[in-house]
Amino acid sequence: MRIEIVSTGDEIVTGLVVDTNAAWLSALLLEQGWQVRRRATVGDNLKDLKAVLQESASRAEVVLVCGGLGPTADDLTAQAAAEAFAQPLTLYPDWLATIEARYQARGVPMPASNAKQAWLPQGCEILDNPVGTACGFLVHHPASHGLSQLFFTPGVPFEFKQMVREQIVPRLKRLAGEQTDTELRRFYSFGISESALSDKLDAAPWPTGIELGYRSSMPLIELKLIGHGASATDMDAAEARLLGEISPWLVGRGNEEPASQILTLLGERPLTLMEGESRGALLGFCHEHPQLQAHFDSRLPSELARLTGAATGLSLTIGGAGPDGVPLLLCADGEAIGQTLKTRHPDPDSGRRILAFAALDMLRRHLSGLPVIADYLTLPRSAERRD
Known part of the structure; x- marks a missing residue:
């Protein structure tokens, strides 16, 4: 399953805000067995947003889009999705009623600008946001590789993470038939440089469907064996080969930090x-x-x-x-x-x-x-x- 992430917002492109959402999401998906293939960041420009959504949908079965669903004029993601996939913005009265009820519960009137958050691409599926006024939504788009599913979420980290866990991950598991196509095995080394590890580990190719990744996290080097549809036998053989080279400097393995x-x-x-x-x-x-x-x-x-x-x-x-x-x-x-x-x-x-x-x-x-x-x-x- 090919997955891409699109992060939106001028504040991210300009560096005023660090995109922790994309990093968190990539790591979460990898733990579930899905490796993100590409990540893109685009500012609050309607033309650029439409282009990146169409490009990602043309390549990936799943596109996860974060940000740009607020009530202000520079929140353009819903409009970009509507125009990119010819699904005109349509009022979803049930979500409008939800927003109104949340303001009523606070004892304040709903600002008129919040009504914008109930105008969504026609035919999309709403993804509930239990803690905010911006719902997420899911767009299905036919592509040359079959069907692309685009999940849209707000960018507020607390809202975003809760929606990913409760709304998106369960759908991805169903989409994958409860089977992960990627297996990840983590190993941590200390006292050896990344280049020295590369000399030991990259001289010969790994079995088909298996790749080795490196991540420097001072003072450790994390090594990731990533299997894409690889058999357990091949993964075990790759692990044995890896350990045979790095055992003197191996200080931990698995998802827990050493x-x-x-x-x-x-x-x-x-x-x-x-x-x-x-x-x-x-x-x-x-x-x-x-x-x-x-x-x-x-x-x-x-x-x-x-x-x-x-x-x-x-x-x-x-x-x-x-x-x-x-x-x-x-x-x-x-x-x-x-x-x-x-x-x-x-x-x-x-x-x-x-x-x-x-x-x-x-x-x-x-x-x-x-x-x-x-x-x-x-x-x-x-x-x-x-x-």
Whole structure:
């Protein structure tokens, strides 16, 4: 099922508003098994709106259009749909009555401009908006590939997300016959660059119907195996090949972020954090842990031999920056294991997140029964300590 997204509004095109709706929707659909093929952004111009709607409908079985359904003169999406698909704007009296009733419930008269939101393309199906005055609607348009279904929603994020979950996703599942044509498997790596991963993974093609995607999310690289109608056998073989190449740097898999997975491993055990150079970045990864004590001290030593942790239980300490790098120390029930790492990232905040996750990865490896010290290609190590 080919899906495209169209976002509308001058405020998005000009950068005054960040289009979080499209990003959220793309991720949600991928979790359901549908990968968006294209995303377009267009301003409040009737000619441009008509053109992009017709172009997307000519390619995609499903087009999801967000924004431009308000009561003001620059809200042109319903008119553009009506003209693009020769379905003249028609008054839908039931929705007009709904708008009037909502204003009446608030004890205020309905502004005359809101009546515009009840004029919709002739023959469309209304998509209920339980929290706003702009309903969504569904237009069916014949195309060379069969039938294109265009779903229109308002752009207010709270309204939009509720309508997607309640009105659109169930329809897409029925359209797909309750079968997903795309399978997604996520993997997370740390301590290896995207280019080094590409050298390892892109030299040979993947099986037909399977592709590998990359997403840099500092300090991790997410790898996505995406199967389009691929068999389980082929997906399993592709996963085995992927893991065979990235296992030394694999820090998580699945839909849950690696930091959350590590905290799940930790369970209810208390954890103490002491941060210097990382300046709270480690706390940012661990703040949801219920048994957490965290401290910041700009005077922590930069020499690994002088770094200390909690005498009992589990603790992670990130020292200060020195000429040899930044020391990290894991203390687990009296045993201390540490290393000094050098970060090369030009952005200080990113460098702190790298140090914080390196410390967290030491904890992950300890909790998983792995050697605590890992070999990272992107983080030179200048010292080790084992007490």
